[in-house]
Amino acid sequence: MTTSSVDREVQKRLGEHAIRYTTGRRAVVAALAGSDGPKSASELHGEIGSRVPLSSLYRSLTILEEAGVVIPHYGAKGLTRYELAEWLTGHHHHLVCLDCGAVEDVEIPGAQETQVRDLVDSISAIASFTPINHDLEVEGRCARCA
Amino acid sequence: MTTSSVDREVQKRLGEHAIRYTTGRRAVVAALAGSDGPKSASELHGEIGSRVPLSSLYRSLTILEEAGVVIPHYGAKGLTRYELAEWLTGHHHHLVCLDCGAVEDVEIPGAQETQVRDLVDSISAIASFTPINHDLEVEGRCARCA
DNA sequence: ATCGATAATGAGAATCGTTATTATAATCCT
DNA sequence: AGGATTATAATAACGATTCTCATTATCGAT
Ligand SMILES: [Mn+2]
Ligand SMILES: [Mn+2]
Ligand SMILES: [Zn+2]
Ligand SMILES: [Zn+2]
Numbered sequence: 001m002t003t004s005s006v007d008r009e010v011q012k013r014l015g016e017h018a019i020r021y022t023t024g025r026r027a028v029v030a031a032l033a034g035s036d037g038p039k040s041a042s043e044l045h046g047e048i049g050s051r052v053p054l055s056s057l058y059r060s061l062t063i064l065e066e067a068g069v070v071i072p073h074y075g076a077k078g079l080t081r082y083e084l085a086e087w088l089t090g091h092h093h094h095l096v097c098l099d100c101g102a103v104e105d106v107e108i109p110g111a112q113e114t115q116v117r118d119l120v121d122s123i124s125a126i127a128s129f130t131p132i133n134h135d136l137e138v139e140g141r142c143a144r145c146a
Numbered sequence: 147m148t149t150s151s152v153d154r155e156v157q158k159r160l161g162e163h164a165i166r167y168t169t170g171r172r173a174v175v176a177a178l179a180g181s182d183g184p185k186s187a188s189e190l191h192g193e194i195g196s197r198v199p200l201s202s203l204y205r206s207l208t209i210l211e212e213a214g215v216v217i218p219h220y221g222a223k224g225l226t227r228y229e230l231a232e233w234l235t236g237h238h239h240h241l242v243c244l245d246c247g248a249v250e251d252v253e254i255p256g257a258q259e260t261q262v263r264d265l266v267d268s269i270s271a272i273a274s275f276t277p278i279n280h281d282l283e284v285e286g287r288c289a290r291c292a
Numbered sequence: 293a294t295c296g297a298t299a300a301t302g303a304g305a306a307t308c309g310t311t312a313t314t315a316t317a318a319t320c321c322t
Numbered sequence: 323a324g325g326a327t328t329a330t331a332a333t334a335a336c337g338a339t340t341c342t343c344a345t346t347a348t349c350g351a352t
Contacts, residue, residue: 020319022329041309053331058310063329078224078309078338095275108269119261120284123254128289129241135285138266140278166348168300187339199302204339209300224309224338 003033006088010069017067024052028060029069029084037094037103038073038081076101093136099145149179152234156215163213170198174206175215175230183249184219184227219249232279239282245291 010029014021027048032039039047041061045054052060061082064070070082073094081103083089091113095104108116116136124131156175160167173194178185185193187203194203207228210216216228232238237259241250254262262282270277 018328020328022318024330054309055311055332056330059330062311072222074220074222074224076218076220078220078226080224080309093269095270095273097275098278104273104275106269106273106275108265108272112265112268115261115265116282119254119258119265119282122258123239123252123282124241124284124286126254127241127250127252128292129250129252129284130287130292131284132244132286133284135283136262136265136269137281137283138270138275138277139280140270141276143274146274146276164299166299168348170301200338201303201340202301205301208340226338 003030006033006084009088010064013069014067019063019067024056025060025064027052028057028064032070032082032084033088035083037105038083040079040081043081073103075103093138095142096137096139097142097145098139099141102142102144104142149176152179152230155234156210159215160213165209165213170202171206171210173198174203174210178216178228178230181229183251184229186225186227189227239284241288242283242285243288243291244285245287248288248290250288 007026007029011021014025028044031044031047041054041057044061045052045057048057061070061072065072065082068085069088071085073081073083075081075096079101083105086092089105090107092105092107095106097103116134120131120134123129153172153175157167160171174190177190177193187200187207190207191198191200191203198206207216207218211218211228214231215234217231219227219229221227229235236253238251238253241252242248243250262280266277266280269275
């Protein structure tokens with residue numbers, strides 16, 4: 001999915017919620033759209049530059065989360081990393097490096113995703129649980145840290 | 147697994163690492179062994195009482211984590227909750243209720259666990275990632291909130 | 293059981309990611 | 323453009339966690 005089409009989708013979503021799509025918020029969405037995995041506020045600040053102060057960045061992330069545009073992932077050392085919601089990026093899973101903390105997106109072939117869904121369904125049935133979403137997180141060592 | 151057998155296993159593990167199994171550390175392990183889910187430092191402090199100060203509790207959790215006795219789960223609002231490692235409790239997955247926030251442990255049959263492991267391996271191979279463990283989190287609605 | 297070496301504790305200060313405050317500026321609507 | 327509303331930015335405040343270091347508990351050897 002291209003950055004500009006994400007931009008259009010987000011603009012539409014925010015418009016529906018009467019939330020302004022400001023320059024700062026555009027910068028955050030663009031940075032996330034061009035990212036290969038969840039990013040923390042300070043990582044985004046590093047990429048975007050000082051034209052968007054950290055405090056504004058945090059507020060933008062909160063607003064975008066409330067609007068369902070971004071999703072938080074809570075990680076080690078009190079760090080929260082954000083990524084675009086799956087209705088913008090497509091469903092995928094995460095590889096979490098136990099050494100450097102990097103989180104990498106990975107899409108899996110349809111056949112395997114079907115297997116995951118089947119497993120999720122049967123696991124849920126065991127506990128009378130109604131599954132809505134799933135997140136198969138693989139923890140290990142990334143290519144750089146191997 | 148009974149609390150006292152967990153205690154014995156932990157004692158053995160710490161002994162191997164030349165780490166003392168002090169009363170404070172025993173209190174933490176006992177509280178976790180008697181728990182039905184991951185607990186934060188302050189929750190543990192509430193259960194254990196003031197005979198183990200918060201600062202000591204945090205240090206104990208760090209030590210126990212380094213020894214592989216407890217595992218952290220990072221959650222919202224910068225809260226880290228700990229539970230006993232799976233070699234003490236058995237491998238399991240988590241059902242996270244999006245309504246009430248409860249986290250339910252669930253063990254799945256061996257055949258399905260094998261399927262999960264195979265999926266984890268092939269997903270990891272896609273990204274030259276070395277998997278160490280996995281966590282299939284199912285988000286949805288628990289039996290109470292359904 | 294006691295001693296001595298060493299590791300752990302406890303009280304508080306410090307750190308750091310995040311959130312709240314509030315005066316100023318940008319945006320939207322007519 | 324003008325007025326109303328929402329967003330920004332600088333900084334203070336907050337809270338979970340970590341650090342510091344003087345004191346104390348633990349463990350192995352005697
Ligand atoms: Mn992702
Ligand atoms: Mn668990
Ligand atoms: Zn890594
Ligand atoms: Zn529930």
